[in-house]
Each structure stands twice: as C-alpha cells, then as structure tokens.
Amino acid sequence: xxxxxxxxxxxxxxxxxxxxxxxxxxxxxxxxxxxxxxxxxxxxxxxxxxxxxxxxxxxxxxxxxxxxxxxxxxxxxxxxxxxxxxxxxxxxxxxxxxxxxxxxxxxxxxxxxxxxxxxxxxxxxxxxxxxxxxxxxxxxxxxxxxxxxxxxxxxxxxxxxxxxxxxxxxxxxxxxxxxxxxxxxxxxxxxxxxxxxxxxxxxxxxxxxxxxxxxxxxxxxxxxxxxxxxxxxxxxxxxxxxxxxxxxxxxxxxxxxxxxxxxxxxxxxxxxxxxxxxxxxxxxxxxxxxxxxxxxxxxxxxxxxxxxxxxxxxxxxxxx
Numbered sequence: 001x002x003x004x005x006x007x008x009x010x011x012x013x014x015x016x017x018x019x020x021x022x023x024x025x026x027x028x029x030x031x032x033x034x035x036x037x038x039x040x041x042x043x044x045x046x047x048x049x050x051x052x053x054x055x056x057x058x059x060x061x062x063x064x065x066x067x068x069x070x071x072x073x074x075x076x077x078x079x080x081x082x083x084x085x086x087x088x089x090x091x092x093x094x095x096x097x098x099x100x101x102x103x104x105x106x107x108x109x110x111x112x113x114x115x116x117x118x119x120x121x122x123x124x125x126x127x128x129x130x131x132x133x134x135x136x137x138x139x140x141x142x143x144x145x146x147x148x149x150x151x152x153x154x155x156x157x158x159x160x161x162x163x164x165x166x167x168x169x170x171x172x173x174x175x176x177x178x179x180x181x182x183x184x185x186x187x188x189x190x191x192x193x194x195x196x197x198x199x200x201x202x203x204x205x206x207x208x209x210x211x212x213x214x215x216x217x218x219x220x221x222x223x224x225x226x227x228x229x230x231x232x233x234x235x236x237x238x239x240x241x242x243x244x245x246x247x248x249x250x251x252x253x254x255x256x257x258x259x260x261x262x263x264x265x266x267x268x269x270x271x272x273x274x275x276x277x278x279x280x281x282x283x284x285x286x287x288x289x290x291x292x293x294x295x296x297x298x299x300x301x302x303x304x305x306x307x308x309x310x311x312x313x314x315x316x317x318x319x320x
Contacts, residue, residue, distance in 0.1 A: 015041050017319060018164035020182075021174030021298075022046070022153060023053035024135070024305050027142035029174055029297055029312040033319060034149035042146060043164060045157040045178075048139035052176060055195065055272030056305055057221045057228050058138075059099075059206055060131040062112065064191060064233065064302035066280030071303070072112030074281075074310025079116075081309045082131035093137030097222070099206030101126040125209075132206060133305055134223050158182065165288040170319050172295045176275035179282075179298045187278035191302060192237035193230065194271050196247050198264035200227040207257055218253040226267055229254045233302070235276070242269035276301040283311060285318040295319055 019030045022044025034040040048054060060082055062075045085092040102125040106113050113119075118129035143153050158164055161182070164171045173179060180188035200222055208219040215235070221228040229250050247269055255262035277299030288294045297315040300307060 015039055015168040017041075017170045017172060018043055018168040019172045019174055020158050020161075020164055021176060021178070022048055022143075023051040023174070023176055024056075024139060024142070024308050025053075025176065025297055025300060025311060026172075026174035027139060027146060027153075028308040029172055029315050030146045030151055030153075031142055031149065032309070032312040032316045033172075034146050034151035036316065038319070040146065040149075040151035041168070042151065042153040043156040043158055044153065045155070047155070048143055048153075049136055051139070052272045052275065053304060054135050054139060055193070055270045056133075056135050057195070057219065057230060058133040058135050058305045059208070059219075059221055060133070060306050061101075061208075062110070062303050062306055064274065064276065065300060065307065068110055070281070071307065072110050074307035074314070075303070076112055076115050077310035077313065078306060078308055079131065082133070086131060092141050093134040093139075095132050095134075096129050097132040097204075097206055098127065098129050099132075099208070100124065101128060102207065102209040130206075132221055132223070135305070137224075138305075161294055162289055165290060165292050165294075168292075170293045170295065171288060172297060172315060172319065174297050174315075176298055176300070176304075177273055179275070179296075183296075185277070185282075185299075188299065189236050189276050189278070190238055190273035191276045192232060192234035192239060192271065192273055193302070194232045194242055194246050194250065194269070196229040196250050196269055197226045197267040198229060198251070198261065199267060200225075201258075201260040201264045203227055203258055203260070207254075209257075216249075216253070218257065220254050220258070220261065227261070227264065229261065233274075238273065240271045240273065242271055274302045275299060275304070281307070281311065283314045283318065293319070
C-alpha cells in the first residue's frame with residue numbers, strides 16, 4: 001500500500017520505494033532509484049553524520065568484502081563514478097589522491113586490479129592514485145542529490161519490515177549491521193575499527209599496510225582539516241568506545257612510517273563497526289509480508305563506499 005508523504009522538493013508524493021538505512025549504501029541506492037524516476041523515501045534511525053559510513057577513512061579499495069566473483073564489477077563501477085565526482089571535490093567530497101599500499105602485489109589481487117589506472121608496482125608495494133572520500137561531506141551530498149530528485153530522507157526507525165511495507169510497495173533493506181536483528185541474519189557480525197584524528201603535519205599522500213598475522217593495520221588518510229590514522233579490525237567486538245591504549249598504538253604505528261605524526265595534535269577519536277556478513281554481500285529479492293517486494297542490499301564489510309554504486313545499481317534492478 002502506498003502512502004502520501006512530503007518529498008524532498010516540498011511537494012506531495014506517493015512512495016514507490018522505502019529504503020531502510022541512511023548510510024552510504026542506503027543513500028546511494030536511494031539516489032539511483034530516485035534519479036530513474038521512482039518515488040523514494042529513506043528511513044534512517046540516525047543522521048548520516050552519525051552512521052558507520054561517516055566514520056570510514058575512506059579510501060576506495062575492495063577491503064574485507066565478499067564474494068570476490070562479484071566484488072570486482074561492483075568496485076570498478078563505483079571507481080569510475082568516483083573518478084568523475086573527483087572533478088568537483090568541494091561539492092562531492094571525492095578527491096583523487098596518490099598513495100602507497102605497502103606490501104601489495106598486483107598478482108595477489110583479483111582480476112579487477114588489471115583495470116586500475118595510474119598503478120605502479122615498486123619494491124615497497126603499489127603506488128596508486130585512487131579516490132579518497134571525505135565521508136561526512138559525501139553523505140551530505142548524497143542526501144541533497146536524493147532530495148533534488150524528489151526523494152526524502154526521514155529520521156525514522158523500523159523494528160520490522162511490516163512498518164515500511166505498510167507505506168510502500170517495495171522496501172529496500174540497507175541496514176548494515178542492523179540486519180542482524182531486523183531480518184534477522186545471524187551471519188551479520190561487527191568488525192570494529194578505531195581511528196585517531198590528528199592535525200595534518202603536512203602529509204599529502206595516503207598510506208596503508210596490512211599485517212596478515214594480526215587484526216591491526218597501519219594507515220593514514222589526509223582529509224580536509226585532519227589526518228585520519230588507523231586502524232583495527234576486531235571481529236565480534238561490539239564496543240563503540242575508543243580505547244586509549246589502542247589509540248596510542250595506532251599513532252605509534254603511523255609515526256614509524258612518518259615520524260612527524262608523533263608530534264601532531266590529537267583532534268579526536270572515532271570507532272565504527274563494519275557490517276561484515278559470513279556469506280558475503282546479500283543482494284536479493286523476496287516477498288514482503290502481506291504482498292510487495294523486499295530487496296536486500298547489506299553485508300558490505302569494510303568496503304561499503306568502494307562498492308556503493310555498483311551494489312546500488314544491482315539492487316535497483318531487483319526493485320524492477
């Protein structure tokens with residue numbers, strides 16, 4: 001059953017689709033649907049700036065995400081889009097930035113790596129020019145784009161799919177970790193990431209290095225007004241409280257790469273729970289209770305921003 005709602009452009013509209021979840025996956029999916037002509041509402045329990053997506057670093061790279069046979073196409077679709085958005089960085093929050101993936105080799109990556117431009121393999125790893133996304137700015141831009149296409153973004157929670165199903169013929173589930181209870185899907189689990197924000201001492205390139213023997217990674221991303229330091233990947237850790245010892249260890253690891261980081265003033269701390277799924281990303285459709293269609297688009301782990309547009313387009317195809 002459809003319901004009259006107020007659209008983002010101030011007029012009355014009837015909902016064709018309600019997207020539940022207002023992070024990067026939900027907003028990108030809503031944008032795709034709205035811009036093709038669907039009447040879309042986004043239900044989000046929290047402002048975009050308070051979602052897990054807002055905590056992300058956020059460098060384009062297929063990190064901690066499955067299934068690999070689909071991730072490549074989703075990632076490359078999103079990459080090409082971000083490359084276009086980087087022409088308007090102040091508006092979109094997307095820039096193309098040089099950096100180093102220390103220890104990486106092209107041969108160790110999937111077929112998607114052969115499609116990358118501006119990649120040089122060195123003795124230390126891969127030098128790349130990749131999209132680096134300022135997530136608070138990008139999420140705000142996505143919201144505005146949804147509204148400009150006639151959609152709306154509402155502060156509203158859903159405790160079951162029956163609630164949005166009462167107001168739209170199709171519901172798209174982009175709830176991330178929330179799908180654990182909402183679906184319910186016991187295969188959803190958090191992978192905790194902690195970050196430290198410091199004043200940038202003049203670093204212009206990003207850097208990443210993963211330790212395959214531990215849950216620790218070392219990375220820093222220059223973002224407007226700050227340098228983002230990371231990180232951790234604690235599976236099944238639900239704590240969203242920054243740990244002071246972990247923060248000190250993050251700063252120390254980054255300072256071993258760039259010593260000036262040790263003297264940088266700390267601006268703040270962030271913790272995000274990556275929405276990992278044992279079986280990988282779920283994009284599929286099924287019936288809603290009482291009729292209608294339910295489309296799932298969740299379980300993107302640590303790479304939601306990397307696959308956002310590709311997954312949004314795949315979900316939109318299932319909406320019909």
